[in-house]
Amino acid sequence: MPSFDAVVIGAGVNGLACAGRLSKAGLKVQLVDQAAQVGGAMATREFAPGYRVSAVAHLVNALDARVESGLDLARHGLKWSARDLATTALGENGDHLVLCGAFGERLDGSISAADRAAWTELRVRLLRFAAVLAPFKAMSPPRLAANAGNDLIALAKIALKLRLLGRDDMREFLRLLLINVADVVEDEFADDRLKGLIAFDATLGAHLGPRSPNTLILLLNRLASQAAGTVAGLALPKGGMGAVAAAMANAVAELGVDVRANAPVRRVLVEGDRAVGVELQCGEIIRARHVVSAANPKTTFLDLVGRPQLDTGFVRRTRSIRMRGGAAKFHLALSGAPDFRGADLTSRLVIAPSVNAVENAFNAVKYNRFSEKPVMEIIVPSAFEDGLAPAGHHVLSAIVQFAPREVEGGWNDRRGAFGERIMATLEAHAPGISGLIVAAQMLSPEDIERDYSMIGGDWHHGELAVEQMLFLRPAVGAAGYATPVPGLWLAGAGSHPGGGVSGAAGWNAAERLIGSEGAQ
Amino acid sequence: MKFHDAIVVGAGHNGLVAACYLAKAGLDVLVVEKNDWIGGAAVSRSLHPGFTYSNCSYVSSLLRPEIMRDLDLPRHGLQILPYEGGAVFTRDGGYLAMYRDHDANRREFARHSPRDAEAYDRxxxxxxxxxxxxxxxxxxxxxxxxxxxxxxxxxxxxxxxxxxxxxxxxxxxxxxxxxxxxxxxxxxxxxxxxxxxxxxxxxxxxxxxxxxxxxxxxxxxxxxxxDVDGNVGAWGFARGGMGSITQALAKSLEAAGGKIRAGSGVARILVEKGRAVGVVLDNGDELRARRVISNLDLKRTFLTCVDEKDLPAPFVKQVRRFKTRGSSGKLNIALDGLPRFPALPDGSPCIKGDLHFTDSVERMERAYDDWKAGHFSADPFQDMMIPTLIDPTMAPPGKHFMSCFVQYAPPKIEGRDWGDADRDAFAETVIAQIEAHAPGFRNLILHMEVRTPRELEAEVGLTEGNIFQGELTFDQLLFNRPVPGASQYRSPVKDLWMCGSTTHPGGGVMGAPGRNAAAEILRDARKPLAMSDAYAVL
Amino acid sequence: MNDPRLHFNTPLKTTPFHPRIAAANRLNAWGPWGGYSTALVFDDEAMEHTAIRNQASLYDLSPMTKYRVAGPDAAAFLDRLTIRNVAKLAVGAVHYTAWCDDEGKVLDDGTLFRLAENDFRLCCQERHLPWLLDSAFGYDVTIDDETESVAALSLQGPCSFAVLKRAGLDAVAALKPFRMAEFAIGGIPVMISRTGFTGDLGYELWTAPDYALALWDRLFDAGSLHGLRPIGTNALNLARIEAGFIIANMDFVPADIAVRADRARSPFEIGLDWMIDFDKGHFNGRRALLAEKQAGSSRWALVGLDIDGNVAADHAIVYAGRTREVGVVTAAAWSPSVKRNIALAMIERPFHAEHSGDLWVEIYALRELQYQKLMMRARIVDRPFFSHSRRRATPPAEF
Structure with missing residues (x-):
């Protein structure tokens, strides 16, 4: 007899969300993770003595509302040190443009009246379009087949929402669906900072440049999310991302999930063509009626399940899942507050001076090089709360694009050179910052892959790109969380709707699994 | 004054196709063309004594067989010649060939990768x-x-x-x-x-x-x-150059009673009370018609030929943001003899096909990066052909016409217009690339015409030199082409129609936009359609 | 002349036996097979067929696609690839097998030779290197195309054993059907398997290309008294129809090259379901095939037909109750061996069973520039149409 109803592999945001949801439905759940601490890429780490920072993800922009309320994360200790974080598009000479409120409800800074008006119009339109797509995130992706168990009511509602846009907006929606973000911003605005920022946001975490078709939809995807109760908002958790992990861990523990850290899985046990449990690296076997993997889909299928249980076509598709991470993480310990020419340090700072700056930064990564002039998103968490750095000192966390998983020359030798490029960019926008450095850390996609089991260093566990979205995610044959192996489920970021500190994939997977139980 | 049933602006292949179908349905059609010759971008030009240049489009595959049949184009002189294979030369002096024969091709692929040779079928x-x-x-x-x-x-x-x-x-x-x-x-x-x-x-x-x-x-x-005669995906030449297609269309039009007036650029499309009623030519002549059909691209039609006040403001905005960025240029070269490519063994049929010099996807992408930055590619991609190896009519015996289609060439160089020096430098990169694989090639050149987006726009009228009259991305395809709400060949101006590649299904010497536009016009006019149905796809 | 770039001069290759075949090919009737020129008929198709059933025949098998699969995981890999149980295939044995895509549709059928514990040869009609390599991901095996490096002949007919014996190979007598062994004919090393595509007594001989001509000559020296003659593809095709064998791209379309997705067929639909071993563990397409079996969702059935009259029904439409189209004839012939008008046909289920007494075949017989349309009654019959005890007798009879 299996000891558990479900064993969940990987205690990142999705594994935790999934385990919590399953437990709420009365299932007896074992959650295992290879690391000493649960949370996966939601981690607050000390990267230099006395300096702590969110190690990978550093902002919340998509925490699924079902997860946040369903696990009652507030009661379990999740606090926000900032909600509705503003974004400062750093100008060259201190002429910053600030987008206040969710996705720039208000623009601060010098910008032409025409651009202001165009921004108001485009913003509303994009938010409306995003709202049409948003319901997809909280459901299993539909299959393109009749009698496939699709949620027809939910789909009909989405279709109705689309129609209710009205003729002109619906046409515009269909035009913009697969367009590149650069054309949209260049059609609408003159201001390089605004164009650069939107181009940056659309391609953040993607392996695409703003001139690549299919990039506006990535922006819509961001806008279809919510954080701390605000649609399209940004929020910073108190204590860094590790605090979100802690709150989720508390929540699932209270729900009765048995959480085991330091328990790496060697393989998924398959008997009689059904997943029946997992074998840990230590040799221990945990049997369960369901095995749920929140690990990377390639790892899950090719390593944990293994080739002999899977068909060749499916293996081909799994191997073809593209996971080219393009972002590096950069951390600085600073002896004082950096001065980005007067920019508000309690906002998100973005260095993306123009569409071409983002595009040029992207060009490099196509050829396995890092950007000579990288673009980046910067948070100074210590400006929001004390305790992350010694008094008077600061920590800076930046997501820097673009950096390839395998750099020409190897990261061992090229790490310093990329660090210099990043510092040159930072110094240009925050003169004197170099003099404040106490310690620095750069995590290349290679480092992120190694430390967080993210193949390619891709935090989405499969690039977020149209041909890898919805019913195509992570691969045809495993898009509905169910996999070709009965009893084995996917629940990680590699599944719809993708990565980020969200938990939506895990929650959806759990609901799908629960639904299958009901059907039995 | 003569009142026409329809005036078609532009004697490109789509304008002529539309005109033919309308004339066959009994309409009195006049096609007006700004150049002294007809054909738009499907032309055969004699730019050097004894030579015929397909100086824009250079190969044919897309021209719909239904159209060839309906308009009886072979009887009017059209002959499509399939061509043989092709090759890409590699930097290390080798090559990969493409043969028409399946087995020869498999073995050629296998020379490079046995696995890929067998992957090709799937x-x-x-x-x-x-x-x-x-x-x-x-x-x-x-x-x-x-x-x-x-x-x-x-x-x-x-x-x-x-x-x-x-x-x-x-x-x-x-x-x-x-x-x-x-x-x-x-x-x-x-x-x-x-x-x-x-x-x-x-x-x-x-x-x-x-x-x-x-x-x-x-x-x-x-x-x-x-396809060429049902061989889907195959390409061929038009005997006598691509102008043979438009010449055959012109003859078909004449046979159906339509008229063409060359050397008659349209200064303005006349709009009265929201309806298109005719055109004003560059020389001031006013021609009136029941309807006007534009073979020009969207931008040229509505930003140049129609007064903005006659158009709804949102439509003007849509037209302005229609993407027509040109990306290609062309060299048309008269050669004193056949260039020799030492990489190819004697007797190789590949030279009769399309030859390329870009041996990796990465090199193509880098060429594109140059374009994005506003430069022509330093290491361009080219699709080079010598049509005279198949079609003897295009050059004197022993001499050859060479067509080099080149990417990428931006509509503007770093934001400024192309100058002659830019054009010459662009040509030099292309020639140097060929010379590197065909030593002595340079000395064979008798005459050369270099066409950048600037020349394409000035001569053919393609905005920004975009050969498809509008880019082929999803935001400009199907019901989005050219712009949402105007994808059915109609425009906001009553009786002003579009029939160029700017409309569905887009560019290439296909004729489908012209035929589809004619179908819509005849449907509105409640005239019978004298056309075959789409060919069965079995 | 060995410049590998010059293949445009030889769109079709020649096999190692070509000099002898060209000399014997009086009709100069050639056809392509797998990128090779092969003889369709040498001089008389009927006499060539007669040799298969009456004396001995020699057919050049060299163009057959041959993959060598070797390595510690070779058996596991092949078990995983094919629908039949490779564990049951002994060293020195051959079995007929097939393999499927994920949807359980047949990619090809072929013969699998177990040359040694970890060494196999897979022979088939189509090319599958990418599929084999991708299927081998995660297995310690090497897969090599040895089509060009192995020359093969098929010696078939009641006198085939006698020919070998006269060539000095008495030891072949012990070879049972679907077994193979290494021999030497006058110093020529040759692997002989008791296999074939005729449903008759016969052997297939495998050797290195360098020995090809010598082997051919030895066989004809030994076979002259037994009426040995070279045969072309046409005669062999007639024999294989009599034997009820199917061929990829003639009787079914391999799933990975079917442009029209509905043309792909499962083993149930082409009569190969007897091979499937659902109990051997996972193999490619197992889940789909099990689902098909449990749901009974097979849509087609490949059947043998016995058709009235004597006009071959090639590619004729099959009707149930004279009006409803239910399938097509994939191969047909008047069989000289069984004196019946036989055919293989792909029939929509359930008409292969329910209407088996009421099936009709529409034959268009072109006779002196006029079609005579024949609506002939057809009965579903068991395959093979032709079988003879001499095929399996060990030791074989000597004529």
């Missing part, structure tokens, strides 16, 4: 599946997905039936294909960089995309969905 099968889906859509007016009109609904239902007629796996494959980059798509089949480079070519020709841009796989399809 690849070809998958491309053919996409072709089978799209071909029946070419000769149909796209439905307006926001409309509740019975016809739009029934066309949408047709699309739906076609889509759901596929197997579930095919449906996913199709969506992936339409949204992927050709580079990623090829990676799923092939391992050898040169094989991928050769196959990626069709995905970038004419577009403002690189092989790594999502959506480029569709462009490949756009170049594969034609």
């Amino acid at each position: 690849y070809a099968r998958d491309i053919l599946r996409q072709c089978r889906f799209i071909r029946p859509l070419l000769m149909r007016t796209p439905p307006d997905p926001t409309s509740f009109k019975p016809r739009d609904l029934s066309e949408l239902a047709f699309l739906g039936r076609k889509f759901f007629g596929l197997t579930e796996t095919e449906r996913y494959d199709m969506i992936r294909f339409w949204t992927m980059s050709i580079s990623d798509f090829l990676d799923e089949y092939f391992e050898h960089p040169v094989i991928k480079a050769y196959l990626a070519v069709s995905a970038i020709i004419g577009t403002a995309l690189g092989p790594m841009s999502p959506g480029s796989a569709y462009v490949l399809l756009h170049h594969y969905m034609g």
